[in-house]
Amino acid sequence: MTFGKDREHIMGVRGLTSLVDDNGHILQDVSFKNNKLVIDGCNLYYLLYFDEQLDQSHGGDYDSFEGLICGFIKALRENGIEPYVVVDGGSDYTDKKFETLKQRAEEKIHKAHDVSVGRRGNVLPLIIKRVFSQVLTRLKVPFATSIAEADREIASLAREWNCPVLSNDSDFYIFDVPAGLLPISHFKWKQGGLKTGIPAKLFTQERFCSWFNINRSLLPIFASISGNDYVNLASRGLSVKWAEYSKLSGRFANLDGLLNWLGSLKNEKNALNAVLKLMDDGDRVKTKQTEQAFMLSMEEYKLSPSSLGEFFRNGTPPSNIPEPVKVLPDWALLSLTQGKLPSDVIDVILFRRVVQSSQVEDISLPSGKITSRPIRQILYGLLLGGRSPASMETGQCMVEEYDRDGLNLISHMIKPIFSGPVQKLQLDTLDKAHLPDRLTVMLETLGVTQSLTSIPPHLRLPVSVTCYWMRHADPPPDLPLLQALLLGMVYGELCRQKKKNRGGDTQDLVLQRFEGIVQRCTRKLDLDVAHAYSQWQACFRDSLNLNQLLCFPLVETECARLYKGTLVHPLVVELRSGASPEFILDGGPIAGPLYKALLDTVLLSQDCRSIISTTTRGAARGRTLPREPMYELTPNLQRLAMQEEQKEEEDTLRERKIKDTPAEDPGWVVSVKTRHNTKSRAQKIPNPELLKLRDKKGWI
Secondary structure (H helix, E strand, O other), X not given: OOHHHHHHOOOOOOOHHHHHHHOOOOOEEEEEOOOEEEEEHHHHHHHHHHHOOOOOOOOXXXXXXXXXXXXXXXXXHHOOOEEEEEEOOOOOOOOOOHHHHHHHHXXXXXXXXXXXXXXXXXXXXXXXXXXXXXXXXXXXXXXXXXXXXXXXXXXXXXXXXXXXXXXXXXXXXXXXXXXXXXXXXXXXXXXXEOOOEEEEEEEOXXXXXXXXXXXXXXXXXXXXXHOOOXXXXXXXXXXXXXXXXXXXXXXXXXXXXXXXXXXXXXXXXXXXXXXXXXXXXXXXXXXXXXXXXXHHHHHHOOOOOOOOHHHHHHOOOOOOOOHHHHHOOHHHHHHHHOOOOOOXXXXXXXXXXXXXXXXXXXXXXXXXXXXXXXXXXXXXXXXXXXXXXXXXXXXXXXXXXXXXXXXXXXXXXXXXXXXXXXXXXXXXXXXXXXXXHHHHHHHHHHOXXXXXXXXXXXXXXXXXXXXXXXXXXXXXOOXXXXXXXXXXXXXXXXXXXXXXXOOOHHHHHHHHHHXXXXXXXXXXXXXXXXXXXXXXXXXXXXXXXXXXXXXXXOOOOOHXXXXXXXXXXXXXXXXXXXXXXXXXXXXXXXXXXXXXXXXXXXXXXHHHHHXXXXXXXXXXXXXXXXXXXXXXXXXXHHHHHHHHHHHHHHHHHHHHOOOOOHHHOOOOOOOOOOOOOHHHHHHHOOOHHHHHHHHHHXXX
C-alpha cells in the first residue's frame, strides 16, 4: 500500500486524489528547481518512512530515517530549492474535530495490533517527529510547528510567497494556492540530477476547473458535499445519488456527477441553497445543523495572512494567532513554534486532554504509556500550576488521557502533580528559573540520585530514563533486555564518532559485529521484547517532553542514535543464548568502557541490581548477575567526555549569547549530590586537562 492511498482515507477530500490521478490531463509534468517550496512536514515523514519500508514492528530504525531526510534535503538543495517545513501542532482550538481524532486513534490501535501479529499496517515509531525536527534543525532547514493543524498555515505561506506546496493531502486541491500543489507521490526526488530539476507533477486549480467546467469559487462547497474532515452527510442520514448526474460508471461516478451538478451553479451561496433544498426532508433542525456544518467547512478553506511568515523572516513568535491560544507565554509560544516544546501543551492547557499515540506491543498487557504516566503528571503540574488555584484546591484539576485498553480507546482522569520541587516553578517564568531548580525536578522525576559524571553529557538523559524504566516497567526487564538497550546506545555513539572521523579500524570492527547482528534480525516478533521496549520509548518520549518544558536542564541527545529496533531485538536473542557483550565490543577503545559506564550507572540507580531477573517474563526464579568485564575508564573515553562537555558549553553560549556562569549553564551540574572537593577529584582524574574542565564546569 502506498503512502498516498493510505493517507487519502484519513484526511482531506475522500477520493479526490485518485480522481485527479485518473484524469491524466489535470496534472502537468514539470522539472522543479530554483524556487521556494512549502512542505507539509507530517506528509513528508509519513512518505519517507512508509514508502521506504523502514522497520515498524521492532520499534523503529531512526538512523535509517535520518539518512532519508538528509538525502531528501540534499536533493532539494542541489536543484536550488529552498525548503520551508511546517508540521501540525495541537488540536484545533475550536475542538470541532475531536470526534475525528478519536476515530483515528482507534484506527491506529488496530493498525499497531495488526503489525504486532505480522499483518500489514502503517505505524509510525513513537519519537519519529522529534527525530525529524532534530535532523532538519541540524541541516539548517527552516522549520516550524503550527499552533494547530498546519494545512491553512502551509497554504497561506505558499500563497504569500507565490510558490507551490509539497503534500499528499487533497485539501490542498481546494485551498487557493496560485502556484499549485506538487503531490508527494509524484515528486521523484531520487531521480533529479544536479541542477537539472526534480521530476514532478503539478496540480493547479485552473487546469482542474477547466477540465470539469466548474467555477473555482465552488471548490470549498464541492469538498464539503463530497465529504471531508468537517462534513459527513452520510453520518447525518442525508444522501444524494450524485452518480445520476455523471456519464461515468464505477468508483468516480459520484465525484464526477457532483462536479457536473455544481457546474451549472454560479457561486457558493447559490450552490449551498441548492444542495440544502435537494436534501430537505422537512426536518428544520437537521437542515439548520447541516447548513452550519457547511458554513464551518467552507470557512476552513478561506485563507488569512500566515502567522508563520514573520517567524521565518525574523525568528519571532507568531503574533496573529487565535485568542484562546494566547494563554501560552511568549517564550513557550516561540519554543513551540521552533519545535522545542511538545505540541500537546496546548491540548493540556485548553482542553485538559491528551490522546496518546499507539505502539506495537502486547495487546493483552496494559498500555506501555502507563509506565511513563508519573512523568506526565509532573509535566501537567508544570503546565497547569497556578492557572486554576480553586480547582487545584478542590482536586478538580484533572487531565483526561485517551489510551488503549486492549483494542479499545478509553479515557482516564489523571491528577497533575503540583507538590515537591514543582512548586518553585511557574510556566510564565520557567525560562528564567534557576538551573538547579529545573534540574532537580528532572532528576527527582526520573529518580536519579547517583553521579552521572562518567557518562558523556548527551547520553545522560537516555541513561536517566533507563534508570526510571528499570524501576517502573511491568513486567520488570531482565538483564539481556537492559544489556541490549545499552549496547544499542553504544552502537549509536560509535556511528556518531565515525561520522565525525574520530573512529579507527578497531571501531570499524565493532561496528561490523553490530551490523552483522542487524542482518540476523527476523520478521518474527517477540512480543515480550516489543512490549518492554515500547515502555522504554514511552518513558523516553515523555522525558524528552519534560526536559523541553524545563528548558533543557539535561542536554538533549540526537534521538536517531539511541534506539535501533532491528539491532536491539536480535541482540536480546543472542544475549539470552549466551553471547557476551565483552565479545561484541572487543577491540573498541571507546565501546567497552562506555558500555561499562552506562551499565554501572543504571545498576547503581536505586539498587536496580536487585530488581533484574535473568529469566523471561512469567518465571519465578532468578540468579545472580554475571560479572561484567572490568573495563577501565580509558583516556579515549575521558577525552570523549571532555570533548562533548566542551561542545555543549560552546553550543549553549552561542545559542543563549550569555556569559559562562555556572548558575545558567545546563551542563555544569549532573547530580543532586554534593560535589567533592578539588583534592578528591584530582586524585581520581589523572588527566590534568580533564581535571581543569571538570573544575570549570562544576563536575561532581
